[in-house]
Amino acid sequence: MEFSGLSGEIILGTLGQILPLIIGIIIGIIALEVGMYLFLARVVKTKHALPFTLLAPAIIAITLFMVYPLIFNVLLAFSDLKRSTFPCYSPVALGACELDHLYGLDYAIKNFTDVFFRVRDGEILGWGRLLRTADSTFPVLLGRTIMWTVANVIFHFTIGMGLALIMNMKIRFKGIYRALIVIPWAIPGVIVGLTWKQEFHAQYGFVNVLIQALGGQAISWLDDPAAAFVAVVFVNIWLGVPFYMVMLLGGIQSIPGDYYEASEIDGANAWQRFNRITMPLLRPIIIPAITLDVIWTFNRLDIIFLITGGGPQESTNILVSALYNAAFGPAATQQLGFAAAFSIIIFLILFAFALVWITTSGGLKEIYDR
């Protein structure tokens, strides 16, 4: 019996794949820990036997699922892997292979220079195209990524802070407002993206219907580059405000009321109280929240991918969406070796930023010193 594509056979089939995996992993973890402990305590006799035993499953998993792929990614940057050469890199021969070597420095040099420059016969002709149009060059995409990140983080913070300050006052229906305002956070990103895409439809989307009801001109959100960028930034702001409101509200509520009472007696006004008490005391929350938000926003491509697909004329692409397109876009652009090099460069940019920001703000210092 089958209903809506689901039948007993399919259920059993999936369970037959998943259950052995879960059970195998759990048994494997227990066996590993027991064996590891006996080995470390009896044979090696280290005083750190127990912590290393407890860490073993995580270390193995992270090595397998994270360290190994990352090393493999670096190796891929030294390869010429793309759609047409996939058979060469497959352990099973899938077809003819016209490459004489699989990995080499020459590929790496080409992959990394391709990110920045268009080179012919050893001569730099200009900025390289990361997508199809001549406008999609590295500096353009980097500039747009920075605009996207800065715009999002500023609005997330100011709106979230404003709402948190209001919610901290003695006000009725606080619970209801809070429940309603966090809703965007709880909705799956795919649904957010696809739904807003429809709502930005020039004729039937509610955004234009509302604008016209208020006497404005309909905007062709998805066909006009500037409007499309505003649209994706708007949706991402809409998504991110609840996180800030909740984090900041939690922080504000933990500030003892005495501070405010004392400053009120001293005649401080609302702005002074905010600037001299709230902001400094919230620093341990604000700095990590902004750090996380910058990292998340910089790397966030689902909203752009779903709403505009990078368009119109590739004008809403940021670095990570261009990267996704280079690796997994239409068959013609699938160049995994180049994409691997590109991804390393994007990561290094973000890492450099994080290093500078964290050391200057000192915000994450306590994380590993506890």
Place this chain on the structure above:
Amino acid sequence: MNSSAAVKPASRSSLTGEGYRQLRQYGAVALLIGGLVLTVTNGMSWGYALGGALLGLLLWKPLHGILVFYSAISVYPVLRVISISLRPTDGLLSRSLDIIPPGATFNSFVELFTEEEFLRWVWNSLTITIAVSLIGIAISATGAYAFSRWRFPGRRPMLIFLLTTQMLPASMLLIPIFVIVAQLNLTNNVLGLVLAYTSTAVPFSIWILKGYYDTIPPDLEEAAMVDGCQRMEAFYKVILPLSTPALSIVFLFNFLAAWAEFLVAKVILQSNAVMTWSLGLNELIGTFNTDWGKYAAGSVLVTLPVLLLFMWQSKYLISGLTLGSVKG
């Protein structure tokens, strides 16, 4: 909500002064009446009355006005999806802003189940999601405990590495994992997706659990244990039961992340034989056509359980997030 808020007696406002407050009250009433008049003269378009009420509220009680306005921005798109899922097929392309559409029907829901393989998509997503959540906890629970309680060589570099993994662009892991999965011949297989999701779930889970263990005083297990061998017993008998909230938070976080994932699934599951609901709904959305109703119906069905879970558990979820990522 506007009207119910408007009936409440005026409380102490930030802008004091009796005459000024009364002036604002009159203004609010005038705006409300103006909105109602516009509604009647424009053939009962209630938008005017709502707009008038909102403006009035903003004038009378600005703080409530702002909160109501922002709540409306948060909620309206959601209500809108529900409204579209109830539209009859011939009324899908409508410029109406009504929450309950004229001729409301559950047809789109019926079509979603009968014409599409919706249950199968949800089943695939559910098994993948539960597997990832369980494996994530099993791998990270003890490791996080070690990070929280012991100072051992390599601890700091490992923690910094875990933090750094949060900065990786998704594609940086996805490219090698895609190649590995393709080489293992696991594309179009749920196992490939489980492996891909687990790679991001483990560091995050360790981070959150470590934050939680840090808040449990070490005296607790020190009181329970006598020598090194019984330390494990103390962990399983004292710490793990105490960590149930944290374990459920990690389970929920991994669940929510994997449940809603789209871009990785699109790469790993390339044929239509195995689809998660996110891939299925993406297929439906193509353009404005009759499938829009089915898409909306599917969205409502996959979002509502998550939304209820989130609101029910939001306090724990939020404390878990702040513990893990902020207090460390």
